[in-house]
Amino acid sequence: MKAVICTRYGPPDVLQIQEVAKPIPNDNQILVKIIASAVNSGDVRVRSLDVKGMMKFVMRLVLGISKPRKPILGTVFAGVVETVGNKVSKFKAGDKVFGMTGFNFGAHAEYTAVHQNSKVIEMPANASFEEAAAIVFGGHTAIYFLEKAKLADKANKKILIIGATGSVGTAAIQLAKHYHADITVVCSSEGKKLAGELGVTKLILYDKEDFTKQTEKFDIIFDAVGRSNRKQCKQLLNRNGIYKNVNRYASETTQQLQLLKELFEKGAFKAIIDKTFQIDEIKEAHRYVDTGRKKGNVVLKIGE
Ligand SMILES: NC(=O)c1ccc[n+]([C@@H]2O[C@H](COP(=O)([O-])OP(=O)(O)OC[C@H]3O[C@@H](n4cnc5c(N)ncnc54)[C@H](OP(=O)(O)O)[C@@H]3O)[C@@H](O)[C@H]2O)c1
Structure with a gap:
């Protein structure tokens, strides 16, 4: 072969x-x-x-x-x-x-x-085979970290996704939307179009402004590209807010695949x-x- x-x-x-x-x-x-x-x-x-x-x-x-x-x-x-x-x-x-x-x-x-x-x-x-292959990597990683961040616990959680346009970031946006979170993303001017297509209206363009200077606070901050650290983001978290960085180890499970399959079949994950x-x-x-x-x-x- x-x-x-x-x-x-x-x-x-x-x-x-x-x-x-x-x-x-x-x-x-x-x-x-x-x-x-x-x-x-x-x-x-x-x-x-x-x-x-x-x-x-x-x-x-x-x-x-x-x-x-x-x-x-x-x-x-x-x-x-x-x-x-x-x-x-x-x-x-x-x-x-x-x-x-x-x-x-x-x-x-x-x-x-x-x-x-x-x-x-x-x-x-x-x-299609192409679609099925494309959803696995980012999908499983985003599910792992967002489950740890307790995203699904209640609706309207305010989440900041840093690095929204890669494999993990686009999966994280779709999961956050599915769990009815209030989403803000950090992406580049080049990534703005894709973030918009995924239904995000609150964007911080990292080539135009420093996201750490935001006054808004979040229940969850998920860094999907691993460019930030907890200390830098601390002032952006609500009391009991959770910070997760993709740089940490994520384990893969069959349940994550099952969830991706269900969401894809419902049209909630593309x-x-x-x-x-x-x-x-x-x-x-x-x-x-x-x-x-x-x-x-x-x-x-x-x-x-
Ligand atoms: N823990 C684990 O098991 C695990 C699993 C999967 C991935 N990861 C890690 O997660 C990270 C992301 O993986 P990925 O597969 O999603 O990567 P990817 O698809 O290659 O990410 C590329 C995206 O990141 C954006 N980006 C680059 N620099 C950025 C910045 N400073 N701020 C915001 N966005 C930025 C780019 O958009 P622009 O260039 O337009 O900004 C691009 O759309 C990698 O470091 C990877 O090693 C970890």
Whole structure:
């Protein structure tokens, strides 16, 4: 099968398309023919190892010293179940599924084998493969942090979302809207259009003003791009206000996928797709995500 191999850490040129063995599912795994994936900020970070100080050392220990131990990158997928292992009861051949491989990576390839109990569920009935692949990364991260921030506890919570136009930010806006929050976002003049399309009317343009000088106060501040710190935002929080920063670890669950599927089917969560690249254009896709300026998500088209 065709796969994107990360030959070492470095610029997008370290990525190569190679023919590798198709995975063979074990008794509890399903073999998924991947139709679409996404290239996310996490993928380019693993490829480039662009992290500071001790984190570089920690990441090498976790991912591989001189190159990724698991050379096929990619953590999200949408596709069709091709075969199932002998003990698989949850899925059958032909099911359309989407999910996340996380630290097992392997989604930038024509096939992946995943455990039936891993983060994989049936796709939203009304989603295309591209849409299903696009909602996973930002969606699960935004759900994780906004659940921690107790967003759903009551309506009309005042939330400030810093960095509203990336994968996590656009997902956070949609979740905040779903839970009837009063939303203010921090984005650039360039991102204003997209934020408006997502229904946000209160915007602070970071290239025109300093959001920390706001007089308004919030119940939740969620930094979806990791550019602020708690101290800087303290005066913007109401009493008992909660500050969350995406820089902290977020864990992935099947429940998050389930929620995304439900919201997508209800029309309460849309896939925000900036660009779509073919698997052979993987270097271009990484170069684009490397800019840190994508709007929403970048889809990687793999199969038909
Ligand atoms: N904890 C976890 O498990 C986890 C999971 C996912 C992501 N993350 C982290 O979350 C961050 C965001 O991820 P992502 O995938 O959403 O990134 P992304 O899609 O690449 O974010 C790009 C967006 O950020 C906006 N942006 C850039 N600088 C900004 C600034 N100073 N203020 C406001 N907006 C700014 C850009 O818009 P403009 O250029 O127009 O401003 C662009 O739309 C990354 O650092 C990533 O590593 C963490």
